[in-house]
Every structure is written in C-alpha cells, then in structure tokens.
Amino acid sequence: xxxxxxxxxxxxxxxxxxxxxxxxxxxxxxxxxxxxxxxxxxxxxxxxxxxxxxxxxxxxxxxxxxxxxxxxxxxxxxxxxxxxxxxxxxxxxxxxxxxxxxxxxxxxxxxxxxxxxxxxxxxxxxxxxxxxxxxxxxxxxxxxxxxxxxxxxxxxxxxxxxxxxxxxxxxxxxxxxxxxxxxxxxxxxxxxxxxxxxxxxxxxxxxxxxxxxxxxxxxxxxxxxxxxxxxxxxxxxxxxxxxxxxxxxxxxxxxxxxxxxxxxxxxxxxxxxxxxxxxxxxxxxxxxxxxxxxxxxxxxxxxxxxxxx
Amino acid sequence: xxxxxxxxxxxxxxxxxxxxxxxxxxxxxxxxxxxxxxxxxxxxxxxxxxxxxxxxxxxxxxxxxxxxxxxxxxxxxxxxxxxxxxxxxxxxxxxxxxxxxxxxxxxxxxxxxxxxxxxxxxxxxxxxxxxxxxxxxxxxxxxxxxxxxxxxxxxxxxxxxxxxxxxxxxxxxxxxxxxxxxxxxxxxxxxxxxxxxxxxxxxxxxxxxxxxxxxxxxxxxxxxxxxxxxxxxxxxxxxxxxxxxxxxxxxxxxxxxxxxxxxxxxxxxxxxxxxxxxxxxxxxxxxxxxxxxxxxxxxxxxxxxxxxxxx
Numbered sequence: 001x002x003x004x005x006x007x008x009x010x011x012x013x014x015x016x017x018x019x020x021x022x023x024x025x026x027x028x029x030x031x032x033x034x035x036x037x038x039x040x041x042x043x044x045x046x047x048x049x050x051x052x053x054x055x056x057x058x059x060x061x062x063x064x065x066x067x068x069x070x071x072x073x074x075x076x077x078x079x080x081x082x083x084x085x086x087x088x089x090x091x092x093x094x095x096x097x098x099x100x101x102x103x104x105x106x107x108x109x110x111x112x113x114x115x116x117x118x119x120x121x122x123x124x125x126x127x128x129x130x131x132x133x134x135x136x137x138x139x140x141x142x143x144x145x146x147x148x149x150x151x152x153x154x155x156x157x158x159x160x161x162x163x164x165x166x167x168x169x170x171x172x173x174x175x176x177x178x179x180x181x182x183x184x185x186x187x188x189x190x191x192x193x194x195x196x197x198x199x200x201x202x203x204x205x206x207x208x209x210x211x212x213x214x215x216x217x218x219x220x221x222x223x224x225x226x227x228x229x230x231x232x233x234x235x236x237x238x239x240x241x242x243x244x245x246x247x248x249x250x251x252x253x254x255x256x257x258x259x260x261x262x263x264x265x266x267x268x269x270x271x272x273x274x275x276x277x278x279x280x281x282x283x284x285x286x287x288x289x290x291x292x293x294x295x296x297x298x299x300x301x302x303x304x305x306x307x308x309x
Numbered sequence: 310x311x312x313x314x315x316x317x318x319x320x321x322x323x324x325x326x327x328x329x330x331x332x333x334x335x336x337x338x339x340x341x342x343x344x345x346x347x348x349x350x351x352x353x354x355x356x357x358x359x360x361x362x363x364x365x366x367x368x369x370x371x372x373x374x375x376x377x378x379x380x381x382x383x384x385x386x387x388x389x390x391x392x393x394x395x396x397x398x399x400x401x402x403x404x405x406x407x408x409x410x411x412x413x414x415x416x417x418x419x420x421x422x423x424x425x426x427x428x429x430x431x432x433x434x435x436x437x438x439x440x441x442x443x444x445x446x447x448x449x450x451x452x453x454x455x456x457x458x459x460x461x462x463x464x465x466x467x468x469x470x471x472x473x474x475x476x477x478x479x480x481x482x483x484x485x486x487x488x489x490x491x492x493x494x495x496x497x498x499x500x501x502x503x504x505x506x507x508x509x510x511x512x513x514x515x516x517x518x519x520x521x522x523x524x525x526x527x528x529x530x531x532x533x534x535x536x537x538x539x540x541x542x543x544x545x546x547x548x549x550x551x552x553x554x555x556x557x558x559x560x561x562x563x564x565x566x567x568x569x570x571x572x573x574x575x576x577x578x579x580x581x582x583x584x585x586x587x588x589x590x591x592x593x594x595x596x597x598x599x600x601x602x603x604x605x606x607x608x609x610x611x612x613x614x615x616x617x618x619x620x
Contacts, residue, residue: 036401083587107400108347109594112547113587115540120583127576246405281416288409291402292394 003149008268010150016244016264017160018222022237023244023256024166025214031187031251031307032207035107038114039080041238042121043212044219047072048229049125051220052134062137062224070216076121077212081205084114122234138227159221166214167257174253174307183207187251187307243287252308262286322453326525328565329460331545333518334538335557336467339546340511344504345487347400349539350391350407351515353414354384356534358516359523360418360434363443366524367432368425373445377463377520384516385509387414392508396501408536418531439530443523453525460521467514471554483507548586550596552603559597 022044029037051069054060060068141155174180186193186203194200219237223229243263248255263286270282334355341348362380365371371379395406424433427442434440446456474480485493486500494500523529541564542557549560564582593599 036405083584083591086591108342108345109547109590111347111401111404112544113590116544116583116586116590118583119579120587123577123579123583127580242405277416277420281413284409284412284416288406288413291398291406291409294397 004272007150008272009265010152012265012268013261014153014156014160014264015268016261017156017163018218018260019240019244019263020167020257020260021159021163021218021221022215023241023248023260024163024170024253025211025218026238026241027245027248027250027253027256028170028211028214028307029208030245031253032183032204032211033085034187035085035110036114036242036250037080037085037211038111038238039084039117039121040211040215040241041234041236042118042125043073043076043080044215044237045229045231045234046076046121046125047216048136048219048223048233049128049134051223052136052229053128055137056129056135062139065137066220066224069220070213073212073216073219074209077208077215078205080114080117080121080212081208084110084117085208118234118238122231125234126231132230133228134230136223136227136229139224140227155225159225162221163260164257166217167253171253184307239283243283246287247290249308255308319453322457324565326453326457326460328561329457329464330518330522330525331542331565332464332558332561333467333521334515334542335545335549335561336471336554337511337515337518338539338542339551339554339557340471340483340507340514342543342546342551343483343487344507345400345490346504346507347404347543348407348511349404349536349543350409350411350414351511351542352534352536352539353411354388354512354515355519355522355538356418356529356531357387357414358384358519359529359534360421360440360519361516362520363440363523363529364423364433366445367427367440367443373449373524376445376524377517380520380523381513381517384519385513388512388515389505389509391512392505396504408539411534411536411539415531415534418534437531439528439532440523441528443527443529445524446527456525460525463517463521467517468554468558475554479503544586547590547596550598550602552595552598552600556596556598 026037026040029035029040047069050072051065054068055065139155141153144151144153145157146152174184182193182198183203185196186198186200190200215237218241219233223233240260240263244260245256247259247262248257249259263283266282266286267279271279274281334351337351337354338348341351358380361383362376365379366373366376391407391410395403398406418434419437421434422436424431424435426432429442432442445451446453451459475484482493482498482503485496485498486503490500545560545564546557547560548563549558550556589597
C-alpha cells in the first residue's frame with residue numbers, strides 16, 4: 001500500500017520533469033515580455049513535425065533531427081515574435097504590480113494574434129504530415145531500474161534530470177552573469193533599462209529566441225521517449241507548460257521546476273484514484289485554484305511578472 | 310414555407326442557422342471584451358445552456374420557449390458564479406482561469422449520467438456518449454427554415470437590446486471600465502457590480518445560443534464545447550471590431566460565411582485565416598469596426614446630429 005503510493009509519487013515526479021522542461025520556455029517568454037505566447041505549443045509541434053519529416057522521408061540520423069528541431073523552433077519562434085509581439089516590444093512597460101487589464105490593452109491583442117498563429121502553425125504541421133501517428137526517432141529504453149522496491153524508467157529519469165539541469169543552469173546564468181542581470185533589469189523596468197543604455201528590443205528578441213530553443217529541446221526530449229508525434233502535441237505542450245509555469249509563478253525560472261513536479265504528482269494520484277478523466281480534471285482544477293485562491297496576498301505583485309531566477 | 314424551402318437549399322439554411330447561433334456566442338465574448346476581459350470560457354456557458362435546455366425539453370416536456378429561457382438562466386447563473394471568485398484577477402490570469410473553468414465544465418459534463426426511460430429507449434445526458442434525441446422540433450413539426458426564422462428573430466432581439474444598452478449610462482459605464490477600470494472607479498462607477506452584471510449577461514447570451522444549438526442539432530456531446538469554440542468566439546469579436554455589436558457578426562460572416570462556406574482553400578483555410586487575423590490585429594487592434602470608424606460612420610449617416618446643430 002505504502003509502496004504503491006510511493007511508486008505513484010515517483011511516476012508523478014518523473015512526469016513532472018517533462019512538464020517542467022516544457023514550461024520553462026513559456027515562463028521565460030512571460031518574464032521577458034509580459035505576454036503569454038499562445039503559439040508556444042504550436043511552435044514546438046511544427047518543429048517536431050519537421051523533425052519527424054526529416055526522420056521519415058530523409059532517414060536523417062538522430063543527432064541531425066535533434067539539431068533540426070531546435071533550429072526550426074527558433075526560426076518559427078522568430079516568425080511568431082515578428083507577427084505577434086514586435087508591436088508590443090517598443091512600448092513603455094507598466095510599473096511592476098500594476099493591474100494589467102485596462103492599462104495594457106495590447107496584451108489582449110497579443111493573446112488573440114498568437115492564438116491565430118497557433119491555429120495556422122498547427123494546420124501547416126498537419127498538412128505536412130497528415131497521418132495521426134508520425135514516427136519520431138526513439139531513444140526509449142526498454143528495461144526498468146529497480147531502486148529497492150520502486151521501479152524507475154531510466155529514459156524518463158534522464159528527461160527529469162535534464163529538466164532540473166536546464167532550470168538550474170538558466171537560473172544560475174540569470175543570477176550570476178552580466179547578460180542575465182540585463183535581462184532581469186529589462187523585464188523589471190523597460191524604461192529604466194532603456195535609459196541606462198541597454199538594447200531593450202534586441203534583448204527581448206534574444207530572450208524569445210532562447211525560449212523557443214528551449215521549446216525545441218523540450219519537444220525532442222519528450223517525443224524521443226514516445227517515439228511518435230500526434231497533432232495533440234501542440235495543445236499538450238501549451239497546457240502542461242502553462243500549468244507548470246503558473247504553479248511556480250509565471251516568470252520564475254526555478255518555480256517552473258517545482259510547479260511541474262507538483263502537477264505531475266497531483267495528476268498521478270488523481271489518475272490512480274479517479275481514472276483518466278480524473279487526471280485531466282485535476283490539471284484544470286489545480287490551475288483554477290492556483291489562480292483564484294489568494295495564496296500570497298501580501299506579495300500578489302510577484303505573480304504579475306518580472307523575470308526571476 | 311414550402312416555396313421558400315424549395316428555393317433555398319438545406320445547406321444554406323443550415324449554414325445560416327450556424328452563423329446565427331455562433332453570432333450569439335461571439336456577442337457573448339464581445340460583451341466580456343467591452344469590460345476589458347478576454348474570456349476563453351464562454352463555450353462552457355454555451356454547453357451548460359445547451360444541456361439545461363435539452364434536459365428541460367426532453368425530460369420535463371417543457372415548451373421550446375421555456376427550455377431556451379432555462380438554458381439562458383443556467384448560463385447566466387454559472388457565469389455569475391464564476392465571476393465572483395475571478396473578479397480580482399488581472400487580464401491574463403482571468404483568461405487562463407476561464408480556460409481552466411471551461412475545461413472543468415467540459416470534463417464534468419462528460420461524467421454526467423442522468424437518464425430516464427423515454428418512448429424509444431432511455432433519454433438524457435449519457436456522459437461522454439453525449440445527449441441524444443433532443444427532438445422537440447421533429448415532434449412539433451417545425452421545419453429547419455422556420456427554426457432559422459426563429460433563431461434570426463432571437464438574434465435581432467438580442468442585437469436591438471445591445472444597441473439600446475450602449476446608449477444608456479450603463480453601456481457607457483461598461484466601455485469606461487474596459488478602457489481603464491481605475492479611472493472609471495474614480496468617476497464613481499461601481500466596477501465590480503458592473504463586471505458581475507456583464508458576466509451574467511454574457512453567460513445568459515451564451516446559454517441562449519447553446520439552447521438554440523441543442524435543438525437544432527438534436528444531439529450534443531461534451532467534446533463540442535472545447536476551448537476552440539470559445540476562442541473562435543473571441544477571435545470573431547476581435548476581428549469584426551469592438552466599436553459596435555455588429556462587429557462580432559461581421560467576424561462570423563467573414564470566417565464562416567466567406568472562408569468556410571466557399572471552400573476556396575481546402576486544408577489551407579486556417580493557415581490563411583490565422584495569418585490574416587494576426588496581420589490584421591497588428592495594425593488594427595480593436596478590429597474592423599472599431600470605435601473610431603463607428604463614430605465616423607454614425608456622423609456620416611446622422612448629419613443632423615445634435616452636435617452639428619450646436620453653433
């Protein structure tokens with residue numbers, strides 16, 4: 001009984017690693033731009049489809065597919081940024097903690113246009129490979145490792161470790177490096193950063209590109225375990241990433257890891273108790289509760305953004 | 310009606326009904342946008358209204374008008390209940406919270422089994438299988454053409470109400486909140502109360518549309534009410550314009566009427582439509598019929614407005 005509980009928790013934690021790696025780019029985009037990029041999942045999906053196409057039609061080796069997925073994610077991300085977020089970059093940001101609705105009407109527009117691009121990219125991907133299941137280079141391990149009485153799949157453990165590594169490396173870099181400081185300054189107060197001589201627009205483009213590259217890494221890591229990609233992948237990336245990033249506080253890099261792990265554990269237990277639809281329901285219920293319950297009334301402003309390690 | 314039915318093909322009637330029903334949902338999203346809220350959850354009230362109306366007409370043999378009113382009331386109540394805890398959220402967090410609520414409602418409808426014996430087997434919501442045999446129209450010999458007339462009548466009534474609303478102090482207050490809620494509050498506008506009222510109205514509108522939808526298709530299932538539906542409604546309102554209640558209708562006509570019906574670009578429709586919307590919003594963030602254009606138009610048509618007479 002206790003063993004079952006622990007086994008479910010471990011499975012949830014491993015799932016949570018995948019959610020964290022998916023949410024990292026989303027959180028970084030929000031931290032830098034204060035915009036939710038709804039086309040994030042579709043970007044990862046189209047890049048993954050291009051990778052699957054290279055794998056299926058060109059018999060490309062695995063390393064080339066991995067490189068191609070990341071490169072495509074960056075290029076597609078650049079297109080998304082030009083179309084949806086370029087107009088919002090140049091504006092003076094509202095001061096930290098200011099109510100976003102009303103003051104910052106462009107947020108609505110960025111949401112809507114990135115949604116339209118989501119639909120567009122998804123359709124392009126489906127036109128490229130119309131079948132429902134498309135083979136993706138598989139790196140799945142066959143065996144399981146026994147840790148005492150618990151079973152752990154090594155490939156999924158690797159993804160979780162990769163997520164933790166990426167999160168801590170990015171957080172470290174944001175905290176320690178000069179460029180990281182500049183990114184945080186820009187995210188915090190665009191006007192002040194501009195007046196201090198920082199190239200604000202260029203930094204935000206870079207932050208967006210890094211976020212998209214992370215989405216490509218995440219897509220490759222997650223899909224290489226499944227060995228296939230379906231049209232549901234874009235929605236999955238956006239949703240799980242969004243919940244993980246929201247749980248950790250949007251814009252917080254280390255928060256994504258904890259958010260992802262929490263989501264994974266809650267989902268795993270909900271599934272064992274209430275079945276598949278219970279798992280799905282728990283995702284949304286968790287998201288809703290996190291938004292509605294005033295957890296940290298004192299530092300509510302922290303929920304609103306700025307980029308934090 | 311038979312001559313008319315002969316002239317207009319069944320396909321056109323179906324398309325027009327779809328457009329009219331979708332317009333209700335788009336108007337519901339438009340109302341929320343007026344007070345500065347992006348809601349990705351209006352499809353939930355559409356679905357809840359559809360289920361409520363279906364349950365009333367199938368399981369309690371209620372007449373159509375009562376069933377539709379029940380659907381609208383159900384949508385309004387649920388929307389008001391959702392608005393209470395989400396009142397203090399910022400724009401982005403509100404959008405995500407409504408999305409989460411919409412999905413919770415969809416999954417909950419998927420788990421709802423409540424059947425009772427009918428004339429040909431059990432009737433009622435059957436979880437993920439959906440809710441079959443909402444046959445009020447067939448039982449009462451209402452042709453699709455007549456039902457289209459009824460739907461259009463309801464839509465015109467809703468439009469007239471909305472146009473009237475915009476001329477009242479209430480409508481002006483809604484727009485003020487949408488532009489800047491802090492400033493509106495400083496002017497003595499009860500922002501919270503108006504936002505709750507707007508949410509209830511928008512939910513009621515979506516529920517009414519859902520009731521009409523349920524009786525048109527005779528079959529509803531939770532999968533229909535997925536976020537794509539609600540997000541399309543927001544897209545129609547944003548594309549058509551936030552200046553007037555005709556904006557969302559224009560959005561519906563452009564997408565459903567022009568792109569979907571013409572089948573010009575099979576498979577590439579979403580690529581073109583999505584790109585157009587994004588490009589469009591880049592330069593015209595409040596849609597085709599935005600406030601400025603509506604203002605200019607109304608000046609062109611009303612040359613003898615009270616302002617032009619004043620010397």
